[in-house]
Amino acid sequence: MDPQIQDTVDAPPIRVPGQAEVYHGIRVINGLARPERPEASRPLTTMTTPPTRVPGRSRESIPPVSSMDHPSVHTNDSGLYSVRAVGMNLSNRVVIFWNRGKAKINGLLHIAPPRARAVHDSTCRLPHELTEMIIAHLIGDLHALKSFSLICREWYIAAVPHLHHTLTLRDTTPDKTHDKLKPVSKLHKLGLAPLTKEVRVIQPHRTADHWFEPQAFSRRDLHHFSAFTNVQTLTLKEVDIFRFMPDVGRYFGYFSPTLRSIVLALPCCTPRQLSSFLSLFSNLDDIYIYYPLHGSTEVVPDSEPVLFSSPKLGGRLELFDFFWDETFTDLANLCGGLRFRDIDLRNAAGYGLILQGACAGTLETLRFYMPTCEEFNVGSPSDSS
Amino acid sequence: MVNSILSALITPCLSRFKALRSLQIGAWATKWYPTSRYDIAMEVFSTISSPVFSELVIVLESDEIDGLHSDVELFETLRRMNEIRPFTLVFLVKAEESCCRQADVLERLEDAIILATVTGLLNFLDSRPVVRITWLSTPEWEPVPMETLPVRHFRCGFVPASPISGTSYSFQDDRSSVGRVSM
Numbered sequence: 001m002d003p004q005i006q007d008t009v010d011a012p013p014i015r016v017p018g019q020a021e022v023y024h025g026i027r028v029i030n031g032l033a034r035p036e037r038p039e040a041s042r043p044l045t046t047m048t049t050p051p052t053r054v055p056g057r058s059r060e061s062i063p064p065v066s067s068m069d070h071p072s073v074h075t076n077d078s079g080l081y082s083v084r085a086v087g088m089n090l091s092n093r094v095v096i097f098w099n100r101g102k103a104k105i106n107g108l109l110h111i112a113p114p115r116a117r118a119v120h121d122s123t124c125r126l127p128h129e130l131t132e133m134i135i136a137h138l139i140g141d142l143h144a145l146k147s148f149s150l151i152c153r154e155w156y157i158a159a160v161p162h163l164h165h166t167l168t169l170r171d172t173t174p175d176k177t178h179d180k181l182k183p184v185s186k187l188h189k190l191g192l193a194p195l196t197k198e199v200r201v202i203q204p205h206r207t208a209d210h211w212f213e214p215q216a217f218s219r220r221d222l223h224h225f226s227a228f229t230n231v232q233t234l235t236l237k238e239v240d241i242f243r244f245m246p247d248v249g250r251y252f253g254y255f256s257p258t259l260r261s262i263v264l265a266l267p268c269c270t271p272r273q274l275s276s277f278l279s280l281f282s283n284l285d286d287i288y289i290y291y292p293l294h295g296s297t298e299v300v301p302d303s304e305p306v307l308f309s310s311p312k313l314g315g316r317l318e319l320f321d322f323f324w325d326e327t328f329t330d331l332a333n334l335c336g337g338l339r340f341r342d343i344d345l346r347n348a349a350g351y352g353l354i355l356q357g358a359c360a361g362t363l364e365t366l367r368f369y370m371p372t373c374e375e376f377n378v379g380s381p382s383d384s385s
Numbered sequence: 386m387v388n389s390i391l392s393a394l395i396t397p398c399l400s401r402f403k404a405l406r407s408l409q410i411g412a413w414a415t416k417w418y419p420t421s422r423y424d425i426a427m428e429v430f431s432t433i434s435s436p437v438f439s440e441l442v443i444v445l446e447s448d449e450i451d452g453l454h455s456d457v458e459l460f461e462t463l464r465r466m467n468e469i470r471p472f473t474l475v476f477l478v479k480a481e482e483s484c485c486r487q488a489d490v491l492e493r494l495e496d497a498i499i500l501a502t503v504t505g506l507l508n509f510l511d512s513r514p515v516v517r518i519t520w521l522s523t524p525e526w527e528p529v530p531m532e533t534l535p536v537r538h539f540r541c542g543f544v545p546a547s548p549i550s551g552t553s554y555s556f557q558d559d560r561s562s563v564g565r566v567s568m
Contacts, residue, residue: 346411360401367409367444368397368429370422 131158138162164195167228169212170202180211184224193227199255200235205266212236213243217251226254233261241269241277246306248277256308261286261315268293271324275331279307285315289322310335314362316342332358343367398432405435409477411444423462430466441466442475442517447490450478453497460506467509474507474514481520490518 131154138145139162149159167187169180187193201212217225234255241264244251259281267274267289274292278284313331317340332338338358344367399405410426430441441463445453453459453476463474476498480490494516501507507514 344409360403362404363402364404365407365409366399366402366405367411367442370410370412370425 125154128158131155135159135162160192161195164192166198166200167196168200168202170200181216181221181224184221188224188227193224194229196228197230198233198235199228199231201237201239202235203238205238210238210240212239214247214251222250225251228254230258231255232258233263234259235263235265236267237265239264239267241267242273245269245273245276249280249308252277252280256281257283259284261288263288263290264292265290266293270294271326272330274324275327275334276306276308278327278331279309279311279334281311282309284311284313286317287313288316288318290320292322292324294324307334312339314339314341316340316344318344320346322347328358338362341365345369397429399429400432400434402433403435404437405433406437407440407442407475408433408438409442409444423458426462427465431469433470438470439473440475441472442477444477444479445494447478447480450490450493450497453494454500454504454506457506460501464509471511473512474510475517476514477517477519479519491516494518 134148135145135158138148138159142163145159145163149156149163164187167183169183184193187196203210203212231254234252241248249256260283262278262281262284264274264287269277269292271294274289278287307330311331313335317338322345328338339362340359341362342365343359343363346367346369399408408430410429443459466472476494478490478494498507498514498516
């Protein structure tokens with residue numbers, strides 16, 4: 001035991017008649033006082049306040065308050081000693097033991113006074129970095145991400161940009177065309193449209209069931225589309241682009257300032273219409289075109305291209321089964337050359353223009369595929385002999 | 386004769402690309418005349434004049450990994466290329482997320498490269514070959530069956546095989562694993 005504290009405990013009590021004093025929950029009237037020990041006047045709360053709970057730490061990990069570390073406990077013990085010394089009556093002793101027991105129970109139950117709550121709130125928050133790490137594992141699982149967002153408001157705020165990152169319009173309801181645009185109005189109503197970074201339009205591989213066409217857009221739908229101010233990627237699968245001509249800007253112009261990447265799978269249009277469509281997006285960097293469909297001239301009317309702006313076209317170009325030289329000739333003339341950094345051409349006749357110097361100063365990565373026998377109709381290797 | 390004509394038709398000249406850093410060659414396992422396949426690769430490679438060129442990437446499908454170490458002619462072509470212009474050799478595997486485990490693909494590829502190294506096929510390299518995996522996340526739509534595509538769509542009657550056509554609808558994922566094989 002610390003000799004200094006031992007000395008203090010063993011010191012004889014001083015009696016102050018007629019003075020009331022609080023001794024750690026023990027109200028002593030005409031009792032003993034220890035004026036030489038300043039810690040003797042500590043209020044009850046210092047003793048009954050449990051140590052602050054830290055989230056993630058078990059109760060056992062919190063170091064107990066020892067009598068050696070906490071002088072008020074000594075005071076309490078010494079108070080009992082002093083009371084015994086002078087022969088206090090029985091009712092006062094009962095009060096002392098009652099209050100002590102209450103304080104111990106409160107301590108065991110960790111009943112904290114209101115002022116400790118502020119400290120508790122600041123320590124219970126999960127660091128934002130950890131929240132982001134959890135979200136990174138859930139991004140592919142929309143259902144789990146939804147559950148995650150329901151935990152608390154803070155987690156909802158962290159998860160909501162990922163929940164609404166991609167808006168997919170597909171043929172979930174075969175009967176009504178306008179129902180397919182319902183997600184657009186729903187996002188607009190909830191004010192979540194600016195969170196959407198990618199819009200996908202997925203149509204079935206049957207021409208008769210195509211629904212994404214100008215007639216599907218009401219004035220309200222067009223207004224709702226205008227709220228999508230942060231769309232960076234547009235994916236259109238089997239969209240008849242020729243149906244939107246020549247007022248294509250009315251339907252897709254909202255994406256023009258922010259769109260960086262466009263993916264067209266089986267687009268149906270003419271080469272000139274395609275160049276017109278691509279020129280709509282002034283900040284376009286990446287182009288992915290797979291299997292473009294040239295509709296017959298009766299169905300798809302061709303016309304002189306209306307070029308809206310000169311896209312940047314400084315990112316990645318990926319063409320599969322693409323033979324429309326006119327498209328990129330128009331764009332190269334419009335932009336004063338092409339500036340793609342990565343090019344991936346598979347069964348695409350892009351060599352004619354692109355590989356003859358259109359991207360000569362900027363091209364960093366070229367993916368080149370070995371040709372196949374079928375590509376040149378030369379038959380199998382065994383036939384050649 | 387036929388080979389030389391075809392080679393002239395399809396071989397791009399890369400001499401104009403002064404900023405070219407990386408050449409990626411895909412579809413090695415295509416049914417092509419074996420000798421022409423490597424001749425074409427050599428011819429394309431020999432036209433490179435970029436001063437910053439540093440990387441040759443062999444693009445492989447996941448089912449081409451196992452036969453890699455037995456393709457002696459491929460490594461012989463790579464050796465000849467390296468004599469013309471030294472490069473860092475990269476093996477890039479395109480694997481679909483739905484059907485492969487990342488660890489399995491990496492392990493198979495590393496085994497194949499180690500086998501090639503043990504047999505001395507990669508002795509010409511100054512640095513270790515690099516391994517990359519590009520994960521093709523399956524998009525929300527199903528790949529279109531090739532038989533349903535209109536015939537006019539394919540020039541010269543080319544109809545891609547179904548596994549390749551499946552990946553053509555997939556998009557390159559940002560998550561790509563990069564590793565370096567110890568030799």
